[in-house]
Amino acid sequence: MSLELFAHPFSSYCQKVLIALWADGTPFDYRMLDEEHAENFAELKRRWPFGKFPLLVDDGETVVESTPIIEHLQARHPGPNRWIPDGEQGRRARFLDRFFDTYVMGNMQKAGLDILRPEGCKDPYGASQARADLNLAYDWLEANLSEGSWAAGDEFTLADCAAAPSLFYADWVEEIGPSRPRLAAYRARVLAHPVVARAVDEGRPYRQYFPLGAPDRD
Structure with missing residues (x-):
């Protein structure tokens, strides 16, 4: 199994997928989307010209949008959680x-x-x-x-x-x-x-990017 997730820790939709991956203990490579990893942005745009993320690559197959990614994980890489129960x-x-x-x-x-x-x-x-x-x-x-x-x-x-x-x-x-x-x-x-x-904590260093200012209460 080879999973790569193109994501940023402050993105809400990336957090949505990370929650599912971490909760299931599913191994994956984190392809960080920031200014220090321009090659990851280039690969993201090559696979999905809209440049939106998160984006999952599963043994070469591209899966886009957070909900379809979690559906894909349940179908192809099931873990202890049933994300979509019967x-x-x-x-x-x-x-x-x-x-x-x-x-x-x-x-x-x-x-x-x-x-x-x-x-x-x-x-x-x-x-x-x-x-x-x-x-x-x-x-x-x-x-x-x-x-x-x-x-x-x-x-x-x-x-x-x-x-x-x-x-x-x-x-x-x-x-x-x-x-x-x-x-x-x-x-x-x-x-x-x-x-x-964990998702909240990993996004904490980027709170200065929140347009209206992040409150101290969370």
Whole structure:
């Protein structure tokens, strides 16, 4: 088996895949994407011209996007965790994976990254709407989170891999706050998971890159 992951430790979607790899104890080569490893960026662009990451190479086969990568790992390199369980829980995990990526992470990025746009290209209306939609997502999660320990029940799944970095960064942009105790408790619980805590710690040296400034509370 030869797995290579092209990733950066501060990237939310890279953290999502790293959580799955570390939790399963799956061996892989970490192809760091930073200014000191230009050759890794060149290989990333050669394999995926959009230049987006994470990107997994499995014995020469390229797999892109975080969710398909985790699905690939479960199918080709299964470990002790069932990222997509059978039946209803699996369908719930898939749905919540999309919810966290789209309605939490997607809106966090729109609101948080607008500051990086060049002058004359900023979108204050879009950023404001993204904050409103992020709060709407928080309210939905507060009302609909599983009664179990994790997002889709009592099993740590694909949904939690997506939730951990999504809620971690989203709370920096728009705080969950005390009015959503179930969601706040879930965020604290998932961030305390050993492999999630590792992902957070490995991204810690890069916090100066967060556009709005990273708070000291995490």
